[in-house]
Amino acid sequence: MRSRTLKGAVVASAAALALLTSCSTDSSLDDPDAAGDPGGGESSSSEEWFVQADFDEQMEQMDATFEGDESEPWLQYIDGDMTDTSEFADDAGGKKVCFANASISNPWRQTGWITMNQQLEVLQESGVVSEMETRDAQDDDNTQIDDIDYFISEGNCDAFIISPNSTAALTPAVERACETGKPVVVFDRGVETDCATTFIHPIGGYAWGIATANFLSENLSEGDKVVALRILPGVDVLETRWAAAEKIFEENGIEAVDYFTGADPAEIKKIITDELAGGEVQGVWMDAGDGAVAAIEAFEDAGVDYPVMTGEDEMSFLRKWEDTGLNGLAPVYSNFQWRTPLLAVEKIFAGEEVPAEWVLPQVPITEGERADYLAANEGMPDGHYAKFGGEDLPGYPEVWQDRVIP
Template sequence: MRIPSTPRRRRAVTAATLAAAVAVLVSACGSGAGAGAAGGDAGSSGKNAGKPFIALSNGFIGNGWRQTMVASFEAAAKQAQQDGLIGKYKAVNAPGDNSATEQIAQIKSLLLQKPDALLIDPSSPTALKPVIQQACTAGVKVVVFDSAIDAPCAHVIQNSFTDWATDAAKPLLDGIGGKGNVIVSRGVVGSQPEAEMYKTTQDILATYPGVKTAATVTGMCDGATAQKAVLGVLSSVPKVDGVIGCGDGYGVAQAFTTAGKPVPAVTFETNGRALNYWKDNRIDNGSVAVMSDPGQSVAALWEALDLLDGKDVPQHMTLPIVLVEQKDRDAWAAVLKPDQYAAWPWTRDLFRQQVEAAKSGGAPVQPPVPTAAG
């Protein structure tokens, strides 16, 4: 399925405001089936009496983006609990390497705890269909995010992976003059987003006859993983002009440095460490930073609450990716800590604006980018 392109108009806010919005705690989120944070059970008394229980099931925790996504949800859910919007919350991360079997077991365990809404970042676009149907049949509102899903009863939020792959490849290929050798670093192979992105990358490469794919590796959209994978092939690739990835460029750059080779054009992560490395080393060769929005988990929280309130929300919505071009790089770098990933600040009001835009067929609402002067 081709996802519509996302327009790039932006509104400016102060760096201090955005810093507060995107600040997340990228800490040890655990990798066991029962790992994650559970909000205090305040559903039995006070302002939280009778308020909903929101659970999040995450199918993979092995990269910084996923850790930021979970932390973003936890921060927003904690605030929602303090505001009396929810009774309790829980986030759990499936063990292993993006295993659908393990996530299915995780979701079944969560359903025994009787959540009112279940948010899912899925490990498979098809394998989770029976357990999602089980949740819907039990009256649980299901919001899937970060991936399409073959489950008609679920609501779906996702980014445009076509846009992500396009913005990761085209500026880089143009930056190297449309010719030379590139390495393609794939993401979480087996997931629906990665399959769509890889196809888009291959389609774009086909339009650049002067570019040769010298190697393909699996970087898992993770700098450390990509560093090892790229370093493993550099000895067999004498010259590399660019590495097309999905937000693993900092690790890729370290691989080239370790091998004693110049850093080519890369696709950087959207975290503070990568953006400051890009800035401090004055890299101007077609590199960009682009990743999907870890704040999708917060948008999914607002959608779940609106569904529980009986509001009309579209079954599918496409939210903007986070693209950091060189002109916006310094502004983002100024408000992100090293392990923080740029995330759109999805307030409930901003999410509802997005809903109205989707209903009217208008352009998706573009959240704000910090100003360099902020």
């Protein structure tokens, strides 16, 4: 399965892959226009990114039975091949973990980073982990490659955790980490090798696209118009979100026009305003929730009915959704996955099997669940993600409320 999910990545240019910033958005890029006009032009077709086998597989996984306790979704997984980790079993004391992180340059990654560090605190107190040395690549492939090579040459890492900045560029560095003979945990984005001890991720971009496009199609009529607001081109998990959605819109006779926005609220508002000036817009689709409020405000400014809309589980969208009463859905790219790599390390050093590909649940928030998530996350900042999964960790809720970023 891992090799198939990466087919789309190899068609992107090296420059586009270097912009693979996160599974959410990143508005901090110095020159977003270099990515291929994320500043507002209508995009080209996503056919080159669509892989039918991956679409079918992720659609099946959306209805799969997950192993493990539903109250701990960060430990759940879809049954499949397991990795024997008995060779790493060691009860001699706390181990040093070396984490090569792509970045913490956007709210999704910041929320996860906070959660990861609170999980680290638990494992340090229990004696499983002595320390986690982290190097932040700040969204740069070459920096992250150097970071991984630094850890390798340093020679005192008991385990590697890697959240790759991009797929193809980081593959050789991940393979070099594997060649050390130490366990390697890859999460969030994949690479083009199966050498890691485990690869951790939610179901994926197709699942996002399927859930959101089906929701819009079911709540709209044939011939209705949807404006799709996309962040960046060349980002595999974002491209597959749109590839799946575009397929479903076409099958249901929904007129969908898509734009790259660079996650700029002003650009988002301009796009919607211009579309409304040219006619009715019945739906809005987003490949990430940043800027959702700006899109909604454009409808308010125009004095027209709210659209049927999909955003994300970021608190700003959930709150605006509640305030407006619009017909919406909040897809997720499960932020709680940031806990899982450290818990995987715990299992590995206990000699327990771990999934070779650790596929985590990815379940949208519906209107019927919205109030519960709003109540559970009361007091959290707008950039917080509702399904962060840190309620049982030390420092809750203050660390997340105060955005204490290590």
